[in-house]
Amino acid sequence: MTDDYEDDYTPPAPSDPQESLDEVREAALRAGLEAYELDEGDLATLEGEPVEQREALPILAIVGRPNVGKSTLINRIIGRRLAVVEDTPGVTRDRVTYEAEWAGRDFLLMDTGGWESGVTGIDLSVAQSAEAAMELADAMLFVVDATVGPTATDEKVVKLLRKTKKPVVLVANKVDGPQGELEAAALWNLGLGEPYPVSALHGRGVGDLLDVAVGALPTEARMVDDEGSPRRIALVGRPNVGKSSLLNKLADSERAVVNELAGTTRDPVDELIEVDGELFTFIDTAGIRRRVHLSQGADYYASLRTSAAIQRAELALVLLDGSVPLTEQDLRILSEVVDAGRAIVMVVNKWDLVGEEERFMFERSFEKDLTHLTWAARVNLSALTGWHTNRLKRAMDEALTNWDRRISTGKLNTFLGELVSAHPHPVRGGKQPKILFATQASTRPPTFVLFTSGFLDPQYRRYIERRLRETFDFEGTPIHISVRVREKRGRR
CATH class of the missing domain: 3.30.300.20 (K homology (KH) domain)
Incomplete structure (x- = not known):
């Protein structure tokens, strides 16, 4: 049966x-x-x-003209002396974003520098730094020196802040007593609402300020990666290493301005580019057009853009110039990518033009300074001619898969x-x-x-x-x- x-x-x-x-x-x-x-x-x-999925922390930007105490306030909020504090406007810093926490809320604190030039003033210094922060931030702290009162520069920044339609908290800094509170009252004239009197140096009023600032941040968490969306790749590196040239080569078109002058890319460019049949979102972060009397400010602005791009990306292509040994700036950018926890591919550009002696010097500095990054993927190529760019996709895929x-x-x-x-x-x-x-x-x-x-x-x-x-x-x-x-x- x-x-x-x-x-x-x-x-x-x-x-x-x-x-x-x-x-x-x-x-x-x-x-x-x-x-x-x-x-x-x-x-x-x-x-x-x-x-x-990893939550993207909300960004609280600190804006204001030079010497109003922005860096002192940042150090007070994060509880450590990380932001450089100097009387000289335009001090270049290694980091422009810092993780902070208040009342159980984690957020990123963004330092916008506040440098300016006496020649170009608000147009190319404070404006660029503030506008970058406004574009990236969820809310802003506008810091004003209460002992000086509102200045013409402050009023110009206010106009920029209003255009964003984002929450702005007015900070009256350097208020150490009752007399300072009377001086702070004059800041109502800026039209941004109530000024919050604080002393960043001594900590007076900072807790009350943070209560208001954290309350202005969005309550719903954003996700760094949306399922099904193209993966985001940041192109980072010091000026003139070929970031825009690589972007154009991958896109097979002139998407970004390429010039022999360092730092010719003014704004970050998000580009949807198909590489070997797969769409990626590339973020070009080459910085801004450099002028001699604005070199410090331009470097700082580029640093702010680089930090923001790394925060938004899933993988960073760190471009290095193979014709010269590694620089301190190269190492700083690599360190920032690693600290942010992003996947990484080191792209050594101009390798087809490098002579035997130059290659030896580069490899020597590579082995000496990057012993802690032996795990990072590396591709030698030429962004200008396209030599070996076909190897980039495989390295990107492997890094993201392992991430x-x-x-x-x-x-x-x-x-x-x-x-x-x-x-x-x-x-x-x-x-x-x-x-x-x-x-x-x-x-x-x-x-x-x-x-x-x-x-x-x-x-x-x-x-x-x-x-x-x-x-x-x-x-x-x-x-x-x-x-x-x-x-x-x-x-x-």
Whole structure:
């Protein structure tokens, strides 16, 4: 007698034995964590759903003319002396955006410089810096020196602020007492509403100001990446390394102005460009047209544009000039991309024109200064002729794929177990810290959390990162490793 049920039955495919072992190991290690004191954040990390999208922090820009105390206010808000404070207008800074937090809200604080030239004044200095911030920011703090009162420059900036139709909070700085509050009252004449008296130097009134400023920021989080939209690529690098030439070559048209003078691109250009059948959004960040008497301001404005582009992008193409050794500015831009957690491809331009001696000098500086970035993808090409630009798409795809990569918890813990068995952590003070459990908390960039019984040496953490890269292929993306030391319950 034939059984139709048996004829239609298809046995399940045998499961991967290694995968089953990984899952068993994961369950055993997770159970072992119950003996340790875990806080709510730990439990959320262990039980939370994978976070594939990253919220874009709202931007609060600081605008105003020079020497009104913008950098002092930034340092006061972030609680650290990071922004350079000098009496000289136009001081170039390494960073123009800073992460900040107030009343549980995270946001980006953008420093707009505030430099100006006596020759061109508002037209090419304050205006460009302020307009850039207005375009990028969600809300603005307009800082005015209460001891001086509203000036003609302040009034011109007010006109720019009104055009944006974005929230503006008027800050009356350098108010140290009742007399200063009377002086601040004169700022009502600017027509921006109530001036908030503060002393950035001493901290007076800054808390009340931040309450208002944070309230002006949008409450709905924006996502850095929208599913299905073209991936965003920032073209960054110091002036005259060929960013606009590469953009034009990829687009196969003159989309951006190319000139031998450094910094001829005035505004950032978002271009939809098809590369080997796939659409990408390219953000050109070449800076502004440079004038001799505005060189400091132009550099600063370009820096602001670069920082903003990196924040908006998923991957940065960092262009380097292969005909000269790496510069401090090159290293600063590379560091900013890594700090922002973006995927990265280093593009060495003009390589077809580089002689043997120049190549030797470049490679020497590359090996000396970028030992910490051996994981970054690199493509040597010529943006002008198109030589080897066909290699760029593959490097971009690999970097973005690795930026998105997720390792299963079972596989991750098996990897760490084998690593620790082969190379255990050194004994320190008679104790040997153990890795209790590990999980990947998020992607973009890949972020791992290690629960341990003690602190891990920096060298051992770097060893773990190196082996992670070798085993799971994280070329082209930074990876973050967070170590959480936890004690056994009842041990105090």
